[in-house]
């Protein structure tokens with residue numbers, strides 16, 4: 001199509017092995033100046049590994065890179081930065097104990113001529129950047145107090161402030177909802193106009209269709225195709241990713257007996273965050289929570305789990321009032337919570353898959369005061385098979401697993417605590433289209449075995465396909481309840497925003 005297009009980046013036969021296991025095999029393609037190139041593939045296909053090679057974080061085992069017509073070796077991140085390459089990583093790279101602006105300028109501090117840090121300029125620039133992203137966020141806030149969406153925006157700001165010519169974004173939208181995604185896309189389009197080249201990784205094929213000029217597909221470390229986006233639809237992309245025909249089917253919804261509430265939440269309030277939250281959850285029900293980022297869904301889950309202190313309100317389990325002062329009380333009462341922030345509150349990156357899965361359910365694996373390693377491994381094996389967790393080695397620490405596979409381990413870990421109520425906050429974050437179905441089936445399987453599930457999700461399709469009932473939250477309150485055929489996009493958007501419109 002674009003005959004005059006000049007490549008800014010050319011990859012020739014890039015191969016990467018980790019302890020002799022090949023995760024990328026002779027991948028060659030090029031990216032044109034000023035284009036947005038989508039990069040897709042199943043969990044573990046090699047997307048992050050490839051872009052880490054381009055940004056100097058990993059070295060290829062074999063192969064060469066040309067950047068702006070020159071053969072380049074990118075031994076580290078600093079060299080990449082000098083070339084004008086910046087990356088928004090899949091897993092956050094932020095320091096919790098530093099403020100937003102300190103994180104944004106970490107390693108790129110602005111100094112006065114005297115050498116002293118120019119905090120004012122850094123604060124102002126960081127504020128301006130966040131404003132441009134439509135984020136009302138104080139730059140002096142500590143990163144540990146941010147939501148995942150806010151952390152994501154900090155990562156994006158950090159990359160944008162480098163004024164890179166080549167921007168790599170590894171699943172930047174997994175933690176964002178509609179409004180923030182639109183803002184991000186607006187900025188990406190503007191950067192493109194300014195001649196910035198972008199690699200965009202996402203599991204949401206609709207986004208790829210919307211924002212990309214071309215799309216590259218990886219499968220099992222091999223390059224499958226590079227297509228002009230107008231020549232492929234979502235079906236085609238999914239087929240290329242998994243190598244066969246595919247349709248996202250939700251298991252049929254099971255009827256629920258709305259007689260027996262297992263959980264009743266009555267008038268819970270947290271000043272400034274939640275106002276008079278009341279709802280109930282029934283045995284074997286899959287209950288959804290919809291709403292925009294910041295509407296209070298995660299805070300509601302955290303209040304129930306004893307992570308946040310409630311000012312007023314009561315919680316009943318099986319009709320009995322219970323007091324939950326901390327997460328330990330909650331787990332004892334039969335509650336489980338898969339947090340949206342797997343990195344911040346979830347898994348331990350330096351532990352292996354079995355160690356992570358048994359982490360909370362540890363009691364189960366203790367025999368004669370020793371951890372029964374064999375039982376631990378057997379249990380892990382069942383989840384590895386059930387969720388098709390792929391990793392080079394079962395004993396490798398989790399940081400060596402792909403993002404989607406980390407999420408699956410995290411889910412296994414909570415199921416292992418045998419909760420009677422499981423709250424799942426963005427359960428399919430970063431999960432590929434194919435593996436999503438495994439997780440949906442699994443949630444159904446939990447409901448079938450009388451585990452009641454609450455699913456918090458920003459993906460409307462997921463809530464619509466999965467849930468028996470749905471509560472919609474808006475600005476810290478529950479703005480409505482939907483069931484049956486009322487669970488549709490239009491009604492959800494109306495309750496979430498108060499605006500009657502077709503969602504974009």
Ligand SMILES: Nc1ncnc2c1ncn2[C@@H]1O[C@H](COP(=O)(O)OP(=O)(O)OP(=O)(O)O)[C@@H](O)[C@H]1O
Pocket residue numbers: 018023041042043044045046047048049050090390391392399400401402403404405430432
């Ligand atoms: N440092 C490492 N050591 C060992 N194996 C690794 C390392 N980094 C990645 N791998 C392996 O390489 C393979 C590709 O991983 P990668 O993170 O590139 O996948 P991905 O396509 O980004 O997947 P996802 O969609 O889940 O993020 C996986 O099998 C992963 O376990």
Ligand SMILES: [Mg+2]
Pocket residue numbers: 047048049090170402403404
């Ligand atoms: Mg990845």
